[in-house]
Amino acid sequence: MAPSSSRPLALVTGGRRGIGRAIAARLAETGFDLALTDLQADETIAEDLRVHGAGVLLVASDLADLAEHERTIEAVVDRFGRIDCLVNNAGIASPVRGDLLALSAADFDRVIAVNLRGTLFFTQAVARRMLELGESGGHDRSIITISSANAEMATVERGDYSISKAGLSMLTKLFALRLADAGIAVFEVRPGLIRTDMTTVVRERYARMIADGVVPLGRWGEAGDVADVVAGLASGAFRFATGSVIAADGGLAIPRF
Numbered sequence: 001m002a003p004s005s006s007r008p009l010a011l012v013t014g015g016r017r018g019i020g021r022a023i024a025a026r027l028a029e030t031g032f033d034l035a036l037t038d039l040q041a042d043e044t045i046a047e048d049l050r051v052h053g054a055g056v057l058l059v060a061s062d063l064a065d066l067a068e069h070e071r072t073i074e075a076v077v078d079r080f081g082r083i084d085c086l087v088n089n090a091g092i093a094s095p096v097r098g099d100l101l102a103l104s105a106a107d108f109d110r111v112i113a114v115n116l117r118g119t120l121f122f123t124q125a126v127a128r129r130m131l132e133l134g135e136s137g138g139h140d141r142s143i144i145t146i147s148s149a150n151a152e153m154a155t156v157e158r159g160d161y162s163i164s165k166a167g168l169s170m171l172t173k174l175f176a177l178r179l180a181d182a183g184i185a186v187f188e189v190r191p192g193l194i195r196t197d198m199t200t201v202v203r204e205r206y207a208r209m210i211a212d213g214v215v216p217l218g219r220w221g222e223a224g225d226v227a228d229v230v231a232g233l234a235s236g237a238f239r240f241a242t243g244s245v246i247a248a249d250g251g252l253a254i255p256r257f
Contacts, residue, residue, distance in 0.1 A: 007055070008139035009080045010234060011035045011126065013063055013119075014090030016042050018196040019146060022223035023087055026231045028054035035076040035083075037061050037090065055080065063090045063118035069125045077129065082136050085234045086126045088145040088168075091115045093198050094158040108160045115164035119145065120171055127175065131182055140236025141184045145172050146226065149192045149253050151245075169245070176243030185242040187233045192249025194221040216251030 010027045014020040015036030024034050025048065033055040036045065041058035049056045057079045061068045076083060092114050095107045123143060130141060147168040148161070155162055169188055176186035193199065193206050193215060210220060226248045232238065233246070247253050 006137065007031055007033045007053075008084035008137070009033045009035060009076070009082050010085040010087060011037070011076055011083055012087040012089055013037045013122065016040060016045060018198065019191065019194065019223045019226050020087075020089040021045060022227040023089060023146075023230045024049060025052075026224070026227035027085075027087075027234060028052040028056075030231050030235065032085070032234070033080055035059065035080065037063070037072055063122060064113040066118070066121050069122050072122075073125055073129050077133070082133060082139075083126060083130055084136075084139045084141050086123065086130075086143045087230060087234070088119045088123060088143070090119070091146070091164070094161045097157045097201075100156050100159045103159050108163075111160040111164050112167075115161070116167040116171075119168060123171065123175060127179060127184070130184060131179075135183070140234075140239060141182075142234055142236070143175060143179070143184060143186045144230055144233050145186075145188050146230075147172075147188050147190050149190050149247070149249050151188070151190055153253055172245070173243055180242055183239075185233070185236075185239050187238070187242070188245045189226060189229050189233070190245060190247045190249060190253070191226050192221055192247070192252035194223060194226060194248075196223055214252065215249070216254065219250065221248065221250055 010032040012024050015024045016038035028049040029052050034049055035057040037059045041060045046056040059072050059075050061072045145168050148165040150162040151165040151169040172188035229246050229248045
């Protein structure tokens with residue numbers, strides 16, 4: 001195990017692009033070292049993060065492959081000697097947007113395998129290691145899961161995705177209860193209409209909806225908006241709010257009539 005850095009360590013899944021990349025950059029700016037997982041490693045990300053003085057480790061891994069979880073965690077602990085914050089960001093969109101009555105078992109299984117099953121068991125493995133390592137350096141510890149407004153708001157043409165995100169909401173509650181006595185705060189962040197690669201295929205449709213007032217703040221969300229929320233939670237400033245849900249959606253999910 002490498003000597004522990006004076007900076008806290010954040011492990012961000014799906015950190016190569018979009019919201020995950022923005023989260024990594026924001027955490028680097030606020031004083032974290034970073035371990036990023038994704039299907040591919042992108043050295044340009046590491047270069048960007050090191051500008052902020054962050055130590056960086058990139059691990060190529062598939063979240064859906066449970067057999068890779070321990071290898072990933074070992075690589076992180078060997079490099080940094082600690083895990084202070086886990087950001088569960090990795091996820092995939094519905095392979096097919098369409099009629100719920102036509103949803104295939106194969107597409108459902110694929111989405112659940114990454115978004116819910118993979119996240120659940122990776123969180124379990126990381127939580128075990130965090131408990132084993134114990135507190136170090138006086139840093140706050142947290143687990144932050146990026147779900148979606150679809151955890152509560154149903155989108156019929158994305159049933160598989162919506163179900164997976166609803167499951168992440170319960171995951172947050174369960175881990176918040178299990179880890180409370182260890183002082184590990186657990187949060188759920190629900191982005192709304194965020195301008196990323198994942199929303200490219202519906203960009204025009206969502207732009208019209210925003211223009212029609214579906215988002216009270218009147219604009220697209222940006223990856224940086226979500227990153228700012230995560231950085232605040234990871235800072236330890238909200239340690240008495242464990243189990244909480246934070247909507248990063250510009251008011252999208254507020255019930256209206």
